Amino acid sequence: MGENLNKKCSVEQKEEIGRYVKANAKISTGECILLEQPSLILASDNEKRCNNCFNLAQSYCNICKITNLCRNCRSHNQYDCEKLASMKNLDCDLLKKFGECYGIVKCLLLQENPETRPYFERMLVAECYLEQRRGTDIWKHYNANVVKPLMKCGILKYLSHGSQVNEDLIQRLCALIDVNGFEIRAPDGGSMKGVYIQATLLSHDCTPNTEIAIDDKYCMKIYVNREIQADEAVTNCYTNVLLGTDERRKILKSTKYFHCTCKRCEDPTEFESYLSSLLCTACEKGTVVKNFQENKWQCQSCQHLEDTQHIEKIVGEFQEEILQAPNDIYQLEMSLQKLSKTLHPNHYLIVDIKQNIASILRMIINNPSHCPGRNVYERKIELCEDILKVLNLILPGTISRMKAITLYELVSTQAEYHRMRYKENELNKTHLKQLLIETEQMLREAVRMLLYEPKDTPEGNLLQTMLQELKYLQTDIKMLD
Numbered sequence: 228m229g230e231n232l233n234k235k236c237s238v239e240q241k242e243e244i245g246r247y248v249k250a251n252a253k254i255s256t257g258e259c260i261l262l263e264q265p266s267l268i269l270a271s272d273n274e275k276r277c278n279n280c281f282n283l284a285q286s287y288c289n290i291c292k293i294t295n296l297c298r299n300c301r302s303h304n305q306y307d308c309e310k311l312a313s314m315k316n317l318d319c320d321l322l323k324k325f326g327e328c329y330g331i332v333k334c335l336l337l338q339e340n341p342e343t344r345p346y347f348e349r350m351l352v353a354e355c356y357l358e359q360r361r362g363t364d365i366w367k368h369y370n371a372n373v374v375k376p377l378m379k380c381g382i383l384k385y386l387s388h389g390s391q392v393n394e395d396l397i398q399r400l401c402a403l404i405d406v407n408g409f410e411i412r413a414p415d416g417g418s419m420k421g422v423y424i425q426a427t428l429l430s431h432d433c434t435p436n437t438e439i440a441i442d443d444k445y446c447m448k449i450y451v452n453r454e455i456q457a458d459e460a461v462t463n464c465y466t467n468v469l470l471g472t473d474e475r476r477k478i479l480k481s482t483k484y485f486h487c488t489c490k491r492c493e494d495p496t497e498f499e500s501y502l503s504s505l506l507c508t509a510c511e512k513g514t515v516v517k518n519f520q521e522n523k524w525q526c527q528s529c530q531h532l533e534d535t536q537h538i539e540k541i542v543g544e545f546q547e548e549i550l551q552a553p554n555d556i557y558q559l560e561m562s563l564q565k566l567s568k569t570l571h572p573n574h575y576l577i578v579d580i581k582q583n584i585a586s587i588l589r590m591i592i593n594n595p596s597h598c599p600g601r602n603v604y605e606r607k608i609e610l611c612e613d614i615l616k617v618l619n620l621i622l623p624g625t626i627s628r629m630k631a632i633t634l635y636e637l638v639s640t641q642a643e644y645h646r647m648r649y650k651e652n653e654l655n656k657t658h659l660k661q662l663l664i665e666t667e668q669m670l671r672e673a674v675r676m677l678l679y680e681p682k683d684t685p686e687g688n689l690l691q692t693m694l695q696e697l698k699y700l701q702t703d704i705k706m707l708d
């Protein structure tokens with residue numbers, strides 16, 4: 228097993244967080260921390276995916292009869308296939324009926340195969356909160372859908388460690404995958420789970436100091452998004468950075484079993500982004516932020532206290548409204564207007580709607596048959612600027628994929644918009660040149676933030692597009708001399 232963690236890092240242990248990765252020397256922006264292939268790739272719950280190409284597949288391997296394999300693929304992992312095919316009295320129908328079992332079968336085969344056993348053993352020592360899960364709904368779910376069918380299907384008698392496989396071990400494996408699995412992109416854009424035994428050691432921070440990229444062969448690259456000092460923890464964000472504190476904490480508690488106390492979570496203003504804040508109903512000027520220690524929502528300006536339950540209720544209702552909202556620009560603009568009467572302009576639900584509108588506007592702009600008017604460009608520029616402002620506040624001083632993509636969306640729209648205004652004689656040559664030079668500088672910044680992405684990823688491809696656009700822009704600017 229290749230130890231490919233950057234030599235400037237080591238794995239340490241702390242009472243509060245368990246094992247984590249620490250920097251032992253200064254690490255520069257862009258430096259790679261880890262390149263790792265997954266030990267396991269699993270379909271997400273209730274999905275069946277080909278075990279070779281990972282596209283959705285209902286058909287099975289002709290040899291072992293229980294592994295999903297699409298009609299275009301001929302084989303999957305040779306060891307797994309031969310071992311499963313040798314199990315003559317296996318109740319394949321039961322295993323097929325309870326599709327979630329297959330992930331655990333793969334884990335057990337990882338243990339069975341002498342070549343991969345060390346991966347299994349390392350996976351087994353990861354944190355998984357078995358005792359907290361015992362007797363809970365998730366425990367009952369796995370008991371019915373994984374433990375019972377696995378014990379009954381007859382697989383255990385064919386495994387050299389089969390006599391040690393019991394309810395606790397199977398529940399442990401399910402929990403290990405839940406707590407330590409990474410969400411990875413399937414070829415069709417859907418999601419799957421990947422187990423990366425070294426990458427999982429990074430502790431969480433809501434303002435992480437690394438970016439994670441996964442290429443089309445599922446190789447994970449973790450690189451540093453700002454300079455890290457010696458003795459700092461090397462961190463990853465286990466949840467969506469664009470959620471508010473309560474939502475991030477809720478997700479971390481329910482999926483990873485800890486209460487996050489990072490700097491961002493402890494700051495009621497979330498680094499002055501006000502990502503979870505509301506407008507004050509009393510003075511109508513101030514911003515209502517949550518005091519997390521006292522679990523109170525209070526206006527920073529007039530000190531008015533808002534009812535916590537009421538706030539949770541309206542935010543919940545807005546959340547539901549967004550989930551149900553059709554992907555229609557008119558409806559989304561209406562929801563935005565409605566939410567803006569109650570929520571801070573940077574509230575994460577507002578940012579979410581703005582992202583949805585911006586992506587519809589992108590499709591309109593990119594489709595020449597739509598002949599978008601200037602107002603479409605102006606609205607998209609405005610939205611991208613708003614989203615970027617929030618990203619810059621919550622991820623200060625870092626190179627970030629999200630920032631790069633938003634900046635690129637902004638500059639590509641701006642460049643078109645300036646050209647349009649020039650054609651309509653609203654700008655003269657000198658003015659257009661000046662604006663394109665500013666756009667070029669912003670595009671360079673977006674390029675700088677994507678430089679460390681591996682080639683075979685959507686972002687790596689986007690970098691190539693951006694470099695092309697940079698060339699066009701530079702040619703345009705020269706022609707304006």
Ligand SMILES: C[S@@+](CC[C@H](N)C(=O)[O-])C[C@H]1O[C@@H](n2cnc3c(N)ncnc32)[C@H](O)[C@@H]1O
Pocket residue numbers: 243244245246247352353354406407427428429430431432483484485486487488
């Ligand atoms: C993916 S694992 C990380 C490796 C783990 N520490 C271990 O020893 O196996 C996630 C678990 O690490 C701990 N952890 C990670 N980041 C943390 C943080 N910021 N605060 C508290 N616990 C954290 C939690 O127990 C969490 O469930």
